[in-house]
Amino acid sequence: MFNGIFYFFLLFGLTTVSSAQDHRLSAIAMREDFQFIREQVFNVHANPFSQLTKQKYNAYFDSLETGLNQPLAVADFQRKVSLALIPLGDEHAAISIRNAKAQKKTPSWADSVATNLSYQRLGTIGYLFARSFATRSSQDLAVYERCIDSLFTLIRRDSVTRLVIDVSRNEGGASAVGTMIIKHIFHKPYKSYSMSWKRSEAYLAKLSSWGFHDEMYQKALPGELLQFPATTVVPGQVANPFKGKVIVIIGPQTFSSAIMFATLVQDNKMALLAGESPVKGHPTHFGEMYSTLLPNSQLEVRFGVKEWIRPAGRGNVNKLVPDLPCKLPTNKDLPLLVKQLQW
Incomplete structure (x- = not known):
């Protein structure tokens, strides 16, 4: 009797799975x-x-x-x-x-924000590795700020006069993290990104569902592009900011807010960029994600409702090009590259 019941449930279970997979x-x-x-x-x-x-x-x-x-x-x-x-x-x-069980779960850098930034001294050069700017919520920004403040305390203690900031494998996250780093290495006002924001009923409904209300957005007509020109950013004051030379390393994997950070650095002449151009991302790009479900397939579609334009404006080629092009080595050979950079 038990074997018969087991066989029934096994057969029923296999049929259910098969039907889900064969749904057309x-x-x-x-x-x-x-x-x-x-x-x-x-x-x-x-x-x-x-x-x-x-x-x-x-x-x-x-x-x-x-x-x-x-x-x-x-x-x-x-x-x-x-x-x-x-x-x-x-x-x-x-x-x-949208089937989390069917998709392979990938590790999230947002689960370990405190380890996304690390520092080591390589001779007379400081090396700051920014693995990710990922966050789970706005509360993680406070963790990042404490980490960045602590790392720059170590940098000052080591008395290094040259600093490498590596975002070559950074796929982005919160752009505010890049701004936190900038205030430690650049002490003059700088030009921000400009932005255009598409007004739509669909995104207005999303904002309302999140409890977010923007009067300017609400009053705009559907289809209207709200224009936000570039502003002058005055970096926040920090005690004993770094005053030496800085080089930022970019690479094929640099993406999203990590590209924004590197673009702000390059367009405002804060430091030179070294390495290789990103493969997927662009300095001028779309952001602030909107998502919705397709009515029949229940597939999730997502895209940006804002367009971010780099401080230097739209160029002929929308690509982040390093000032010091060089092939990125493996981690083992990284100290040699850092020391050989054209300071």
Whole structure:
């Protein structure tokens, strides 16, 4: 009797899993989701026509939608529909499956903010490694500030006259962390990013659900771009700021707010950048993520509602280029690179 019950539940369980994996979306359901994406992208994204005109982007959407004529599994639809976001030029944009159990859990740097920054002395040079600016909440910013203050106390104690700040593997997080570092190495007013913010009913609803109210945003018309020009930032005062030479190392993995930090450094001539250009990220980019679910597939679509423009303005090539290009070595050879930098 027990074996029979066990066999029944085993068979039922396997059937359930198999059915979930084999679930297919009809052509009608996929096209409804596809139209929903088009409406969201055109009405909510910060600048959907930065690379294609509206007419050409519509034609691109139409060409993709034509191929949605046969039922597809959700994962297959996700791969196909993700192509719709490519013309945005938004490095944060993505369409993903919202099933945490089905996805491999990756470690989060936000779980160990106190270890995301480290310092060591390499001869007469100080080396500050900023692995990540990740946070779980605004409360983590206080932890970062204490860590940065403590590390610069060590830097002063070591009496180093040259300092390397390494963000070559930093994929971003809170831009405020980069600002905390800047106030220890640069003591003059500097120019910030400028920003444009797309007004939409969808994002206004998100803000309201979070309990956030911005009167200027609420009063703007749907589709209006709110413009925020670059401002002059006066660094916060710190006791005994670092006054020696600084070089910031960037690399292929540098991304998001780590790129913003390096861009502020370069555009305001705070220090030289060394290393390699980031692969994915750009100095001028989209940010402040908006996300919503597609009605039928329940895939999550996310993209930016703000466009951040670097202090130097829009250039011909939107790329962070090091002042001192060099191939980044492995960690083992890093001390040699640090000592060989063109100070």
